[in-house]
Amino acid sequence: KNIKIKYVENKEYLTTHVNYSLYLASDELNDNFILIDGDMITEPLFLSDFLNDEHENLMAVDFSNQNKRNVVITKVINDKITAIGKNIEKLDDENFARHIGISKFSKDFTQKLSAKIKTLIKNNQKNTIYQDAINELLDTNTVNIFNSRKYNWFEIDTISEFEKAKKIFSDTEDLKQKAFEFGADDAYILLP
Numbered sequence: 797k798n799i800k801i802k803y804v805e806n807k808e809y810l811t812t813h814v815n816y817s818l819y820l821a822s823d824e825l826n827d828n829f830i831l832i833d834g835d836m837i838t839e840p841l842f843l844s845d846f847l848n849d850e851h852e853n854l855m856a857v858d859f860s861n862q863n864k865r866n867v868v869i870t871k872v873i874n875d876k877i878t879a880i881g882k883n884i885e886k887l888d889d890e891n892f893a894r895h896i897g898i899s900k901f902s903k904d905f906t907q908k909l910s911a912k913i914k915t916l917i918k919n920n921q922k923n924t925i926y927q928d929a930i931n932e933l934l935d936t937n938t939v940n941i942f943n944s945r946k947y948n949w950f951e952i953d954t955i956s957e958f959e960k961a962k963k964i965f966s967d968t969e970d971l972k973q974k975a976f977e978f979g980a981d982d983a984y985i986l987l988p
Contacts, residue, residue, distance in 0.1 A: 812922040815929065819917045822910045828852075829906040831926070833897030835952050837961055842947035843898075851940040852902035855880075855930075857893035858944050868895040868927050870941070877939045880927045895927060896944055896951065908933055946982050948972075 802824065806817040814833070818825070830847070846856060855877060857870050870893050871879040880895060901909060912929040921928075930939070950961040975983035 808922070813925055815913055815916060815924045815926045816922045818910075818926055819913050822914055825906050825910040827903050827906065829901045829903075829909075831897075831899045831901070833951075836897050837950050837952060837965070838898070839948040839965070842944065842949055845947075846898060846942050847900065849940075849942055851942075852900075853905050853937065853939040854900050854942050855939055856896050856898040856942045856944045856949075858896055858949075859893045860945060868897075868925065869893070870895050872941055875941050877941060878934060880931045880934070882925065882927075893941070893943075896949060898942075898944075898949075901939075905933070905937055905939075908937065 804817070804821040804824070806812065806820055808816065818831075842856075846854070855870065857872065857877075866882060868880060868882055869884040870877045871884060872891055872893055884892070909926075909929055912932055913926065916924050916929055948965060950957070950964060952958050952961055972983040
């Protein structure tokens, strides 16, 4: 209701990537920033816990083995991301996780990210992913992880995945609530 929304259209979307969309919005990236990929669906508790996490720079990751091909992988040491990108080979579940496209950044980090994205675009790298810009900032900035394993979330790229997500979300929310009512400390959804 009292939220001001400004839309920025990437007219070159079919031939560029999300990094270019962020570049087009870079004049607006001057404060704390929440970045959620448009193909993600989560349960409300996920977003609530994520936004209330004490860390200023935070990226949601999943340590499960259910990683699709061509996903963004993070290398994690002591709950901090030390590398991120699509070209990272996942070696084990202890130090490698999938970035699931939900992040929040402080004003300082956002300004550095915006500058890095502008540099990539000026160097004619319109097809880079925003995680490439983040990766270049990790040597001098701390980004913590938010382990998404106990929450319902789903990336939707196809109609069949949309149908699967509808089933998962409609069938599991009541089950998770019942588990908590019966005294469970945690309830985890294991995707088929």
